[in-house]
Amino acid sequence: MERSKQTNKDGGRTVPGTVRSVLVVGLVFLTAFGMVLMPMAAGGSSPDVSQTSWDGQSQDRSDQTSGLEGDRSLSEARTTVHGTNGNDSLGETVAGVGDLFDDGTADVAVGAPHAGDDRAGAVYLFFGPVDEGDVDANNADLTLAGEADGDWAGTDVDAADLTGDGMQDLLVSAPLSDANGASSGAVYIFYGVDLQQYAADGTTEISLADASVTLAGDSPQDWFGMAVSAHGHDDTADGEGPFVAVGAPGVDDEAGAAYVFSGFDGDVAVNVNAGDADAVYTGAAQGDQAGWSVAAVANHTDDGEVVLAVGAPFHADAGAAYVLTDLNQGSSLENAHLTLTGEADGDRAGWALDAAGDVDHDDRYDLVIGAPLNDRGGVDAGAAYVHLAQSHQTGTMSLSEADATLSGEAAGDQAGYSVSAAGSGDVICNGYDDILVGAPLHDQGGVDAGAAYVVAGGDGLEGDSSLSSAQAKLYGESDADHAGHSVDDAYDVTGNGDKDVLVGAPNHDDAHGAAYIVEGECPDDTVPKETEERKDKEPEETEEPDDKEPEETEEREDKEPEETEEPDDKEPEETEEREDKEPEETEEPDDKEPEETEERKDEETEKTEEPDDKEPEETEERKDKESEETEESDDKEPTVVGELEEPDETDTPIETETDTPAETDTPTDTPTDTPTDTDTPTEADTPTDTPTVTDTPTETDTPTDTPTDTPTDTPTE
Template identity: 30%
Template sequence: MPRCRPSTHDHRNHRGCPRLAGSFVPAEPLLRVSFAVLVGLAAIAPRTAVALPPTTPDWIVAEGDGYDNFANDVNTAGDVNGDGYSDVLISCPGLNGDLGAAFVYCGGPNGLSTEACWESHGTQDGRQYSNESFPAGDVNGDGYDDVIVGSRGYSFIEPSNTLEGLVEVFYGSASGLSATANWQVQGEIPDMELGTYVSAAGDVNGDGYDDIMVSATSSGGTVRLYLGSSSGLATNYAWSVSGYGSMTAAVGDVNADGFDDITVSSSASARVRLFLGSATGPSTSVNWTGTGASGTLYGRSVAPAGDVNGDGYADFVVGAPDWGSNDTGRAYLYYGGPSGVDFGIDFSPNILPIGAEFALDVQCAGDVNADGYSDVIIGAHMFNGAEAAAGRAYLYLGDPDGLDTDFVWAFDGYEANDYLGRVVSGAGDVNGDGHSDLIVGAPGATLDFFNQGVAYAFYGTNSGLSQDAVAVRVLGQEDAGLGGLVAYAGDLNGDGLGDVVAGAPTYDGSFTDEGTLLVFHGTPSDGEILDYSAQRYGSQTSEFFGVSAGRAGDVDGDGYDDLLVGAIFHDGTYEDCGAAFLYYGSETGIPTYPGWTTEGEASTTYYGYTLAGAGDVNGDGYADVLIGALAYTNTLTNQGAVYLYYGSEAGLSTTAAWKVEGSTESELLGAGVAGVGDLNGDGFSDIAIGASNYTGNLAGEGAVFVYYGSADGPAMTPDWTLLGRQADCRMFDSCAAGDVNGDGYEDLLVATAFYDVSLSQEGRVECFHGSPSGLGSTPNWTIYGTRQGGGWLGRSISTAGDVNRDGYADVVIGEENYDGTYTFEGAAYIYHGGPNGLTFGSLHSSGQADPGFGASVSTAGDLNGDGFADVIVGAPDYDYEANDAGAIFAYLGNAEARRGGLDIRPQQKTTSGDVISWLGVSDSPTQFDLAIYGRSTAGRQRVRAEWQIAEIGTALSSEPIASGSWNDTGTPTAELGSVAAIQEPVVGLSPETVYHWRVRTRTRSLYAPYTRWTSIAPTGGSMAHLRTAGGVSSIDDLAVVGSGASSGVRIDRVSPNPMSTNTTIAFRTMIPGPVTVSVYDVNGRRIARLFDGVEGPGVHQVDWDATNESGDRVPTGLYLVRLRTDRGVGTQKVWVTR
């Protein structure tokens, strides 16, 4: 029987080996199995449709009296006041006895206003002002969106009732739309009815200004196009066609040539004609014609679909509401391509009642689920649901294969003759959350008055992690146990996608139980989500290589994350001393052989039993690592020990920079080790160490010790201690939770899987929030296992990253023995972060009895580059082709993205374009670069990056939004679609300072103007990302700056100097402005900031008590005080003595 892992508590046996803290085994040929075709996983249901957005309206509004026909037309208005929130435009042509009016409701952080923020009323009795209204885009390029209002019944030639028609355009501004029209055009002949339809045209000539189209019923339909410019719309139309109908639509850039395209259609003739844009405007001849069956009203509605399959070409949708013998209706989707229309599909719901008139109105929905693929909303206003002609609206989602023709969401009218869905539209992003929202009109609905008309808005959202696994990987050897260990490896090859590892310590290769480790690189959503990349093996019999593994961070500062692997029974200088191996990352991933190896100091220490990346404990810009040896014996048997190794430009030293030993016999210090982020916001990473058999107040209660980082490294005594608080509960496991409450401080998760609640070993998990003073003594959040004894809630724990991209870190918790549909089925729970901390999100299980599912859980970073963090779960006893073969399950963030989202890959880079790893250091003291794939759900378009950045401990939401330049996403490629590889400098930063940031893409799309905020996974925007370089490299470099007197800034004196306990720095400024006073050590590292504010001209002073930013006294030696203002820098040396 193979030797077993050292145990600190009784576990269910696995091949005779007691199981502890998440590790175990794979074997022979690796089967790369797609979840969708994995025979034997039938017990796990395929992904189910989710109700998205909510099935009850988020906003309801009505204006006027009965039969006023409010919501005759509903649309996004774009962002008319430039506040970053989309607004909506609603027509009410029957208001005040058919005078008519148009209303705008402004968006905001809580959604749409309940009162109109702008309205324009008709002036001709009975002429139904605003029978049509539509967003114009930004016709004058001032950054504010504009709107069009059409009134086809307006008359100007005597006598009255000549129906020439009127079209008006109102320009946006910081205060919203103008009160009176900035531009208008009238029909010139009786019965022309100009304004029958109005629409945006996009930018048909590529000059950067949006254009508009207006149409009239005369001459078999007349359509005119007016070009935008810096002064607004031209007085004369630039292009016109007649005889093709009067229905117009801007359908985006169908052939991705950089010019938007338009359609003109006639439902009477069942024809849709496409005109391609160019530098001179639309083509003078038809470029493509779509034809429907006579009598179907094909072309009654035409609208942009956006880019539903992410190939970079705009698509469009056409409605035929009278299709079929019973007028059930049908929609047609046409895909764009290099030559224009590539091909089309037609679809409708499987079951439609007679006369539903599906697709009377169709429109782009934007990106409701924030996956990067455009979605479509379709109305069926005559749908008979609970009531006759109550109406229904349907939502269809895009994905890599194109529009999913099974709708994912529907909403019905409440009463008979509501006619809900008579008009439908994407609303843009009215609450600024990065999800497109929907607006639906029901012009016959009753709210305050009978049949007055009602508009409903539904806000897009996502629910977090995909309910079912999108990828499963297995090994086909009996008792392989794949998934006993799963871990996030960081970004080993620098491609911006998350990589993960799975360990198999009893794998039989050249040696029995030599162990192996599997490395999986992330891939975009249109590839395999878990891309098997490498396999590394042990080199000795019973070495248990891969019993522990995970991200080391970037220990040598080359921009690539490095990988740590443990082998607890490695024989080196001593038998079973254990070993840890480091594989350096590179552009091609990890090498064949490790670049660094260390061993335990004696026999049977089990060195490498636990290991972890520690973050940057001493703030030098290089990642550090922790390694545990829980059976280490020095002065006490099995007291345990933990070693800390610092990174450097040369990598890890083979000599530990810091070592701590257990203080009691059989304490097993090192049963858990973790880098836990920056809990107190001082810019240094902190570490946690668990001792599973520690006896404090109670025997065997266990303990977790936290040590705060500093420029000198951690202290030798813990800064914070937590005891198990129950005898024999064996608490030892902790991890970084991320920032679950968004306060700018990282939080700590602690698990006690063997804690007794009402039965035995149900388990307990606690969360402690970080703060400027570090961790508190009582948990801010606690959950207990309650389903059954021996469930082991907290068997494994991890940050999940930000799986729903709401800016708060989420966590994943394993319960290995959870009883679900099957006995001991196992479970993984997602808890979402939020302003008040953690709340339940979702439960995931295996669909098999006793698979060990949840024995190991981990964030996966961002496997597919869509900006949402993903999660991986191990099931070491999963049966597939062999008993206990084991499996690993990958779950994607953003549950509503059925196939995952488009690849955006946010990264931080040096000024020369090299990747900066998470917690790495920039090459400049005042700058780094942000990189992201800029995309638009509209297809080829202009986009730009927008970002917020702040020092750690400062919430990003209060910081100003910076933006870069506009970029053309360019000609699509087969691999990426249409994408702009944006890299923008982030400037004006302070040296030697830790920052966090978030980034999004701004587009020109009216329907999906912004993506969700994102950052590098799994950190989320609220966690530390990088440190800027030192402003200087040594004290000599600092000193050469000089006194600064000639630049209007000077340090007059530092007294006393030398100093012991306190000194006063007096300085002079000549003009008012921002001032900082800081203290640096001999290595050029900032150790204290004494003043950061605004001062007027004159002499000022500030005291220093010889302590650093953590409040600890600095060592004796030479330091430099530096004064910085807008006008220059002044410096002065100071000596600290005892």
């Protein structure tokens, strides 16, 4: 996520909340927003932790590090949650929300921003342990339904103990809500005590209008709630009280802003406007779309401070991520403690970001940043950067100097569309926290089937490497699934003692969408590191057997990363400039639904706008079909799959609603043109400048380069 989360509580352990992420909104506008967890219903059987991997290969566990590894189809996931209706796009957001119901087992939330006849959106909660096999969203333990048509509720989700009562509180965003004007946006907070009462009463569906607290954007087209992140009471060893951070990339002509709210003692006013926030951090320049992603990162400095990371994927065309240490006073993001800038024009750095856990075992949480249109591994192959906790770093530095750079395998993959910590830390079983990186347009399971990579923490996580050398790859089931649109840490939602991960594929099965729960497979003799509290709480020291050394996830020198596709065959087609050609609308609910910008499979995708910067598009058909010439980095927009975009009648969602931001350079999976001013986000109108899963990541439903009604600048799928 999106996918951007905070710590949550899992049976007494802190669990990170969610993006997207993104989109949140990976879904709608953000690609990172994302995070959906599926709990196994009571009575579900625990999977057998066998000695073989999914591909049948015998695993050598003598070094106690043979956890989740190898290439695996998501068709073999332990649990698959399926969307109920076509175009629901379930899985645009996935989130591990910790133990919401205080029963000792982690729970999961899955977002479907397009659910409902007119995209009111919904979030489905599953109580852990989650059932094994196929699960329909209609069978969720509790459904939170959007308040009004076109709200895109479920664009981002997170959870944390805000009130100090020991229970997780749930946050759900709806960036296209009309609370204070068209697409002003809203964030709904449900206190854990209220959720438990609903469960006790046997309630299975409630409206977001019944939230304990509602935070609302101030003005039309603010897209308040594009991303949310929370820091809870159980993460306050650093002295920072609980707070909620909300991204609003449409504020002030898309300069964007991040809002910080605190004081959640259970008695806070039921309705709070953005203008009443404790602190506001504004974008450095118009069009930056700051707040596209946000993430609270606990214990990030030597002093144990919690920091707030804010993504601005259109800053100076390359994108940027800001690290804020003083959260009591608002200011311009130009005054941030640290500014991490994208390597090259059109990279869309900051499209997604999240706490990475303690990947180097120094007892401080690190940061992972996605740039889905980076060209290191090929045009729009994408990249994810790991920034280790460094309290002495201030000022501005390029992400080319990041501690570790993970490049996409092939052109058009849009790796970094979503990022997250993996499985509450260690699913590789080497004693170090691990990382998840989504690449929604990867082609191993089919054209644009997508993939999520599990990258092992440890000594090997440094320098430059290709994701082809990742410890594990979880690839989509079929063409245009856009798996990896959202990823998240699932904690132990299956109840077998191992850490699990979540992967969203919002375009699966004609955009019904799917969310997968994949189990970790640590051998019994492995002593996993306790890293439940990744973001807002100091990570606990892990036990590492004296005789066990962490494995390096990649051997860069002796092993060349395998290329799944030839870059030449997978270069995204040039996106049309929206001004010259209007994207086709797949559905337009009440003027507020994003249009889909391209049809990827049998039909040439329409060209979305070409903002001055490059937006990643979704590659139409990289394998069997020669891709059209890719635009120059300045003109190309990433298209991210599954971003709050409405899937085209063709299989690929193209979020081009005029209401959503229309940035063309952003990944197509996420909104392409940042939110447009129109009331209903068009899938093509969502930010296109951000990576789009199509040739240029332009999730039509996600924000396009210029947020009209909903951000379209983010990558659209």
